[in-house]
Amino acid sequence: SRSINLAVIPGDGIGQEVVAEGLKVLSAVLPQDVKLETKEYDFGARRYHATGETLTDADLEQLKQHDAILLGAIGDPSVPSGVLERGFLLKLRFAFDHHVNLRPSKLLPGVATPLAGQPEIDFVVVREGTEGPYTGNGGTIRKGTPHEVATEVSVNTAFGVERVVRDAFERAQARPRKKLTLVHKNNVLSFAGHLWTNVFNTVAQEYPEVTTDYIHVDAATIYLVTDPARFDVIVTDNLFGDIITDLAAAVSGGIGVAASGNINPSREFPSMFEPVHGSAPDIAGQGKADPTATVLSVALLLRHLGYDNEADRIDAAVAADLTERAGKPARSTSEIGDALAVRVAG
Amino acid sequence: SRSINLAVIPGDGIGQEVVAEGLKVLSAVLPQDVKLETKEYDFGARRYHATGETLTDADLEQLKQHDAILLGAIGDPSVPSGVLERGFLLKLRFAFDHHVNLRPSKLLPGVATPLAGQPEIDFVVVREGTEGPYTGNGGTIRKGTPHEVATEVSVNTAFGVERVVRDAFERAQARPRKKLTLVHKNNVLSFAGHLWTNVFNTVAQEYPEVTTDYIHVDAATIYLVTDPARFDVIVTDNLFGDIITDLAAAVSGGIGVAASGNINPSREFPSMFEPVHGSAPDIAGQGKADPTATVLSVALLLRHLGYDNEADRIDAAVAADLTERAGKPARSTSEIGDALAVRVAG
Ligand SMILES: CC(C)[C@H](C(=O)O)[C@@H](O)C(=O)O
Ligand SMILES: CC(C)[C@H](C(=O)O)[C@@H](O)C(=O)O
Numbered sequence: 272s273r274s275i276n277l278a279v280i281p282g283d284g285i286g287q288e289v290v291a292e293g294l295k296v297l298s299a300v301l302p303q304d305v306k307l308e309t310k311e312y313d314f315g316a317r318r319y320h321a322t323g324e325t326l327t328d329a330d331l332e333q334l335k336q337h338d339a340i341l342l343g344a345i346g347d348p349s350v351p352s353g354v355l356e357r358g359f360l361l362k363l364r365f366a367f368d369h370h371v372n373l374r375p376s377k378l379l380p381g382v383a384t385p386l387a388g389q390p391e392i393d394f395v396v397v398r399e400g401t402e403g404p405y406t407g408n409g410g411t412i413r414k415g416t417p418h419e420v421a422t423e424v425s426v427n428t429a430f431g432v433e434r435v436v437r438d439a440f441e442r443a444q445a446r447p448r449k450k451l452t453l454v455h456k457n458n459v460l461s462f463a464g465h466l467w468t469n470v471f472n473t474v475a476q477e478y479p480e481v482t483t484d485y486i487h488v489d490a491a492t493i494y495l496v497t498d499p500a501r502f503d504v505i506v507t508d509n510l511f512g513d514i515i516t517d518l519a520a521a522v523s524g525g526i527g528v529a530a531s532g533n534i535n536p537s538r539e540f541p542s543m544f545e546p547v548h549g550s551a552p553d554i555a556g557q558g559k560a561d562p563t564a565t566v567l568s569v570a571l572l573l574r575h576l577g578y579d580n581e582a583d584r585i586d587a588a589v590a591a592d593l594t595e596r597a598g599k600p601a602r603s604t605s606e607i608g609d610a611l612a613v614r615v616a617g
Numbered sequence: 618s619r620s621i622n623l624a625v626i627p628g629d630g631i632g633q634e635v636v637a638e639g640l641k642v643l644s645a646v647l648p649q650d651v652k653l654e655t656k657e658y659d660f661g662a663r664r665y666h667a668t669g670e671t672l673t674d675a676d677l678e679q680l681k682q683h684d685a686i687l688l689g690a691i692g693d694p695s696v697p698s699g700v701l702e703r704g705f706l707l708k709l710r711f712a713f714d715h716h717v718n719l720r721p722s723k724l725l726p727g728v729a730t731p732l733a734g735q736p737e738i739d740f741v742v743v744r745e746g747t748e749g750p751y752t753g754n755g756g757t758i759r760k761g762t763p764h765e766v767a768t769e770v771s772v773n774t775a776f777g778v779e780r781v782v783r784d785a786f787e788r789a790q791a792r793p794r795k796k797l798t799l800v801h802k803n804n805v806l807s808f809a810g811h812l813w814t815n816v817f818n819t820v821a822q823e824y825p826e827v828t829t830d831y832i833h834v835d836a837a838t839i840y841l842v843t844d845p846a847r848f849d850v851i852v853t854d855n856l857f858g859d860i861i862t863d864l865a866a867a868v869s870g871g872i873g874v875a876a877s878g879n880i881n882p883s884r885e886f887p888s889m890f891e892p893v894h895g896s897a898p899d900i901a902g903q904g905k906a907d908p909t910a911t912v913l914s915v916a917l918l919l920r921h922l923g924y925d926n927e928a929d930r931i932d933a934a935v936a937a938d939l940t941e942r943a944g945k946p947a948r949s950t951s952e953i954g955d956a957l958a959v960r961v962a963g
Binding site: 353356385387404405407420425426430458461510516521525 | 698699702703707730731732733734750751753754755756757759760761762763764765766767768769770771772773774775776779802803804805806807808809810811812815834835836838839841842843856859860861862863864866867868871872
């Protein structure tokens, strides 16, 4: 009999609320014969304040036992900027080698967008997750003096670039339009840019059916608002991916509906799924948060574990719910979760 | 009697056409007593193909003699990516210490924007121009092998950050809303992020009238499409500035109207003014290019040289022209230049 052994990290702020709805929908969609086991972990601001810990080696050992991880949101104004980001979120991505950071963007009918004319938006960003300027390389000399020098080193390896580029080609190949765009800044960042471009062009030869192109990251932000329909699959560096996926989320319905997966495709370590939004402490505990992004992250999680049918049912339920929402009064976090749970079960 | 000794670099593609209109408007707006001298330089793809040179030390010596530089656009598909960018554009910015890269964004009434609801947009980005990931620091080992490692080093100095932050505070102080936003990614790029944040907060104490805030670059792209009115002056790093100013141009009328200045505020070296757009080889020589961005760059140039009144007249002429354009058939490059020249003279 099948089973899913899930680590649940509600985290801070609205994380608790949205994760509860994600689990509600997950339980509702799973067939009877699939045994769902969940274990909750208390990472985030409270644990940090209580113990000074963000993510210990022992924590990592425990998390490793799970099939996947569902995360709500981590972060609170009471914790200095960077502590939980570096100490928890990035530490986990690096420890579990989450090199494929998957962020789909799809504008559904009726969903509000800041763009005029309700353009067609349906693309996926494959963001590299373990290299680039995120490695923590760099340093500071003469800190706090008028002669301070601070450096940040972007580290890019053929190994790291090739595996994520290959993953993106596989995803492009599996989609109807079969188009893959490399986003970088190879005219200025020429060392990393040459590596990315060269690997991209080399791997492309193995995927003759996939149409490819290249655009600079600055130009990509223009296309994301003037012609988002030009994108099918995008592959990009860790930092460029961070920036363009927030913009992509904004134009395709907002971060309330943007899901993401931090994926280790080899399954050597559990992958982690989380909404793109943060902990939003200003609306925490009020039942105002939209759990849709978390529910869509659950769909990514199910697809990663091979439950494609269940993932499709969640996507369809969300699409129907979003279309119905338009013009209606706002519902609470749990009302949206309930509605989605009913739909996926039905 | 007053004089302006201007270096003119038409460059590639549409550069020739738009610069001609920029000069037309400049001549029309200058009072009789100001002697305008111009000298044209042939930098760009043709010179590179003919001589292999992009910008020599002798060229720099010549350019130094001028009060300012007006550039059209540099770049052509026949030249490998990076050659003219590193060999000309960035070389000039670094050689003449153009540390203030000024990029205003203003959405004028009637001007088309991809955003719904014609939001209010009127802000200026002060982008650092001589540090960050643009320094060319970094390198490659085992190039072309499966073990290649490529690095890019972002270099940030207290000296370099403070002078651009100070410039941005001065500009914010001089504007009615007096608001300055620092855009960085200090939760991940913590070495550079700490330096930027610390310098920003320290200099802020000298400008008690200026309201300040901080946002991460990823979130900034969201606000640029959902709430651009929140911005007044933005100060940011070289790479983040590159990315967000293309997005800013896109939402505030497109790159056809986006101007920029590469400024050396100490006037030790001539500053350079150029449209944000590129050389657009696909429409070159057809009279289709919009010279407005170049004309607005001429206004920035005049303001830099102390001709505030003339700069204001150009801005007003462009605003009137843009408002009148809406819904009318497209005019040619020179028709737009002629109309603007008439307006500024009148
Ligand atoms: C919180 C931060 C470390 C993170 C990132 O920069 O990757 C976030 O912005 C994201 O996109 O998941
Ligand atoms: C052409 C390139 C070197 C340049 C940059 O990245 O600065 C351009 O994108 C710009 O914004 O002026």
